[in-house]
Amino acid sequence: MDMAKDAARLVGVARGDIVESAHRGHVAIWHRDEGLVASWGDPARRILPRSAIKMIQALPLVESGAADAAGLTPAQLALACASHQGAALHTGMVEAWLDSIGRAEGDLRCGAHWPYDEAAEHALIRAGGKPGQRHNNCSGKHTGFLTLSRHLGAGPEYLEIDHPVQRAVRDALAEVSGEAIEDYAIDGCSAPNFALSLSGFARALAEFACAKDVGGVRGAAMGRLVQAMAAHPDCVAGEGRACTRLMRAMGGRAAIKTGAEGVFAAIIPERRLGIAVKIEDGATRASEAVITRLLIGAGVLDAEHPEAVAFSHGPVRNWRGIETGHVEVAGDIRDWRA
């Protein structure tokens, strides 16, 4: 199986005048009423959506009534969809949330890593501390899993593939993507990550974009999650990160979410669009550049906004702050308009 054969050249990385590296990938843009309206590479590419799927992993938390039973706020729902920086904001929220549901850090199953937020990392080192599971960028999602598990009266091993929490996630994903969900792999945070096609993922994102049309319990849950993400960009990622910076720049007009290995998802309610990006080689710099250009093309991000320029073009600077190069997105991506 040659996964790379249909990937399209999407991004060049120049150093000075020389194109030093290049990234290939796949894009699927799904309109809820019109279906697949644009694509690059192979929209049928089966992907692991990684953390870009978190709003779907959070659907059962809201649909089941667990979120309301626990009195979760929109900021907490955003954190359930987050790959956060482990800043004091995030770990404080996780600790309070765990406490509120009678659970503790030791009940998490995401594993520990040093916080990505430099201030938090340095404070922890200076205090002679060690990273905990609360610092894991996925700890909000896992606290959401624990909240749902408690609500369902299910057992503590909420990451097992047949646990009611993961069965609910799988069912929700199958329904919103319109695909049979069979394969999965284990994510960095130890949760099952289900495989689906890029276009199926984009279709699911378009459902989120049109939550009112979906209606019912599902539509209400989708709408709350999209609004929570768009209203709390600081909870979805953190300072310095593309999700946070670009959602701030768009002022709530779209909800976006990055995933490891070059995945990026966008939900654009006013255009009724879902966009899914997968860079073949897994490079985040490329998925960020492509999604930024597509948000511009969708008319929800000002091309002249400094954050739009930063993520779609650069410049790239070195250790002395000297401009050494830039990123260049392929012309047909730049020319796309919703």
Add this chain to the structure above:
Amino acid sequence: MDMAKDAARLVGVARGDIVESAHRGHVAIWHRDEGLVASWGDPARRILPRSAIKMIQALPLVESGAADAAGLTPAQLALACASHQGAALHTGMVEAWLDSIGRAEGDLRCGAHWPYDEAAEHALIRAGGKPGQRHNNCSGKHTGFLTLSRHLGAGPEYLEIDHPVQRAVRDALAEVSGEAIEDYAIDGCSAPNFALSLSGFARALAEFACAKDVGGVRGAAMGRLVQAMAAHPDCVAGEGRACTRLMRAMGGRAAIKTGAEGVFAAIIPERRLGIAVKIEDGATRASEAVITRLLIGAGVLDAEHPEAVAFSHGPVRNWRGIETGHVEVAGDIRDWRA
């Protein structure tokens, strides 16, 4: 200019049973007597060799007599060719070397970044310190540049493109690669990085591999640098890094050097070979996997050695230490034999 069009699929990255990402790239293998003996992708691909070129950037330091005038040891020559971790070993050597030539950290022009070595980083944070230029992974190369500059009686701005140090580097590179060197870009450490073809780079590396045949001042300098790198793997990179771990595993049978954006170089004296790798998308995990397989194929690295397995296959583990996937190098790379 579509730099990617001739790149070959070299590496797959699997998560569970699913090939999640893939890397394309170029390889040139040059035998000093037989020329280009194997290649993948486009061996004519013009590349920026980045830090993989450091043994050539260090050639004028030795050839000029500056190294002997300053009484440099083999470990110092290895450090001049290094992208080091900023561990105490490395910064201590840089400080002592600068002092020995009447220069100080402020004379460096590489810029500052936090040490990559975790123990050094944490010690610096706990002490309330800030990173200095000595911590820059290129500070050994820059101290070599300062040593040459002093020997030549040249000015302090040793990174300027017309400075005698950079002119000497450019001339050496042209001679050992057999190519006209015209273009350059600015590296992460602010030094000019000259563009050349991948095969030209491999040819230069094969010259290093056959230093005795090259003879004269140049051959002697090449031989000393290769022996210095192979004998001091800890100075060339540091704990945890591919260069150090694989050179240790080979017990001095090859000198290897990584570079940013997916470049890797190998000098294999007993096979009279130079090998140059460029991953199109710039991924280090792919350049490491490919060079490891080629070192195995060249007969200088035991395929069963734990370091060979780690870099050519994995497993990849997550935050809880669970095996989540592995790396797979293309069969025609795995099948190559010198």
